[in-house]
Amino acid sequence: MGRNELILKDVTKRFGGLTAVDALNLKVTEGQIYGIIGPNGAGKTTVFNCITGIYESEEGSVNWRGEEIRGMTPYQIVDRGIVRTFQTIRLFSQMSVAENIMSGRHIKSKQKLWNGIFHTPSSRRDELENWKKVEEQLDFFKLSEFAAVPTGSLPYGIQRRVEMARAMAVEPTLLILDEPAAGLNDKETLELLETIFKIRDRGVTVLLIEHDMDMVMEVTDYLTVINFGKQIAEGTPEEIQKNPAVIEAYLGSEDDDDE
Amino acid sequence: MREMQKYAYPIFLAVMAVLPHLLNSRWQAVAITFLIFTVVALSQDIILGKSGMFNMGQALFFGMGAYTTAILNHQLGWSIVATIPLAILIPAIFGVVLAGPIVHLRGDYLLVVTIGFNIVFVQVLQNNLGGVTGGPNGIFGLDSLSLFGINLASQVAVYYFAFLVLLATLWVMRNLEKSKPGRALHYLREDQLAAESIGINTRIYKIFAFGLGAGIAGLAGTVYATQYAAVSPEAFEFIQSVLFFSIVLVGGSSIPGILLGVFVMFVLPEIFREFATWRFFIFGFAMIAAMILRPRGIWPATFGKIPKFLIKGGSHGA
Numbered sequence: 001m002g003r004n005e006l007i008l009k010d011v012t013k014r015f016g017g018l019t020a021v022d023a024l025n026l027k028v029t030e031g032q033i034y035g036i037i038g039p040n041g042a043g044k045t046t047v048f049n050c051i052t053g054i055y056e057s058e059e060g061s062v063n064w065r066g067e068e069i070r071g072m073t074p075y076q077i078v079d080r081g082i083v084r085t086f087q088t089i090r091l092f093s094q095m096s097v098a099e100n101i102m103s104g105r106h107i108k109s110k111q112k113l114w115n116g117i118f119h120t121p122s123s124r125r126d127e128l129e130n131w132k133k134v135e136e137q138l139d140f141f142k143l144s145e146f147a148a149v150p151t152g153s154l155p156y157g158i159q160r161r162v163e164m165a166r167a168m169a170v171e172p173t174l175l176i177l178d179e180p181a182a183g184l185n186d187k188e189t190l191e192l193l194e195t196i197f198k199i200r201d202r203g204v205t206v207l208l209i210e211h212d213m214d215m216v217m218e219v220t221d222y223l224t225v226i227n228f229g230k231q232i233a234e235g236t237p238e239e240i241q242k243n244p245a246v247i248e249a250y251l252g253s254e255d256d257d258d259e
Numbered sequence: 260m261r262e263m264q265k266y267a268y269p270i271f272l273a274v275m276a277v278l279p280h281l282l283n284s285r286w287q288a289v290a291i292t293f294l295i296f297t298v299v300a301l302s303q304d305i306i307l308g309k310s311g312m313f314n315m316g317q318a319l320f321f322g323m324g325a326y327t328t329a330i331l332n333h334q335l336g337w338s339i340v341a342t343i344p345l346a347i348l349i350p351a352i353f354g355v356v357l358a359g360p361i362v363h364l365r366g367d368y369l370l371v372v373t374i375g376f377n378i379v380f381v382q383v384l385q386n387n388l389g390g391v392t393g394g395p396n397g398i399f400g401l402d403s404l405s406l407f408g409i410n411l412a413s414q415v416a417v418y419y420f421a422f423l424v425l426l427a428t429l430w431v432m433r434n435l436e437k438s439k440p441g442r443a444l445h446y447l448r449e450d451q452l453a454a455e456s457i458g459i460n461t462r463i464y465k466i467f468a469f470g471l472g473a474g475i476a477g478l479a480g481t482v483y484a485t486q487y488a489a490v491s492p493e494a495f496e497f498i499q500s501v502l503f504f505s506i507v508l509v510g511g512s513s514i515p516g517i518l519l520g521v522f523v524m525f526v527l528p529e530i531f532r533e534f535a536t537w538r539f540f541i542f543g544f545a546m547i548a549a550m551i552l553r554p555r556g557i558w559p560a561t562f563g564k565i566p567k568f569l570i571k572g573g574s575h576g577a
Binding site for chain 2: 078086090102104119123127128135
């Protein structure tokens, strides 16, 4: 097992004639908060789907800790410590907050299939231990008061927190956040920033997509900018802010203005 | 609600425990049917209600259990009780084998395939496969229930056999609720992509649901064969599967909902004989009304069964 590094090499994903991701390279190293930014439709979420096994890229390699994970199923990739959240929140909406977070414990729980039919002392112990872990996440994300509430009836900002808590319950090595600040107000965004730093301080590497430029510049250590599925720049936030290609992608070139 | 259920279940079970002594023999038979079909509907609930898979072939597994008991008893002379393990295992294995290649199908596609399985099963029975199923007439003259050499031929004994099977089923369902596999079924029903993205191998759990549901239905089949001392193909036709399907859909994926559904579908037609021919008509309208007014069933599944220590103060706790 290598270091906790995620290396994408020449990853290409096509949908019919459209190349959503075009020979993308990136390298996320341990302990980083890594950002992927780009205009709408640039292929950011597709990159995440290729990493987490929802799509399989046609070409290239996705390497995690020295192991090729391209072509693995989503649950196999979760088993290797990569967990994601979704841009459009995907919680189990009829179920309570605690049950949602408990789903993150699924892969760590040692219960076997037949424990669904009858319990044993060890399965009961396992059950309790995992609920205790859920309690930790409820405390960490300040969700204790909502433990028994169905997630579908909660405000958007809290649903985002539940989704992150669910992902953290897996105890991931790499946490992938798809637009975590979308739909949050300023106060909630500030809290989110703090949470992301706290998650990183726990030794979790974070890879995120974000639209909110102020937030991205503040939170990330390293950035990749993509447009039309291609990488157009990479570097630290300071470097990216000065990069003319990025400015062009976001604001349009001066030539366009002249026309 | 939870307070009510705390008392409702013991009262219900107590009533069911003394019920046969209050009824004459005709109503005892109806009560046995109620118990058996409740068990089958609960097994259907594991597949349809908890896991959200549109299985329209539950009568197949029910019939397979009944025929396993009948064949082992009639052809090989096993006692009824001795056939129970195989009457559970054979349908369960078939459930796993049949579900394996089809569980990835979505919604109505799965439904059509399971209807097909059910029809093939009835055809096989009617054509007297291997000369053991007795063809269209089925198998007659099974032994009555006996345990340790004590003959338990009375109807009351069959009732308590059925009641015991229901208790065992309720116990399994309760264990399922409080286990990792049980929750996995809920997660995959609610959002399959999210379930996979959090690390759940949905395929395994779907097949597990089929296997478990088939095994329980098979056990109910044993009781059914015991009650009538006979089995015949028409009891396990596709239309029976439709009934079990609609009970779970209209009643809702909960024990009270299923009891209500079985009562309306199998007990009311006995009380009002003229109602028997109307029941599909009425249930059809009930289904339409339920889909519009209560899409999750009359008595929907309740969630939030979380350990007490997680609920801390706050006005939001349920």
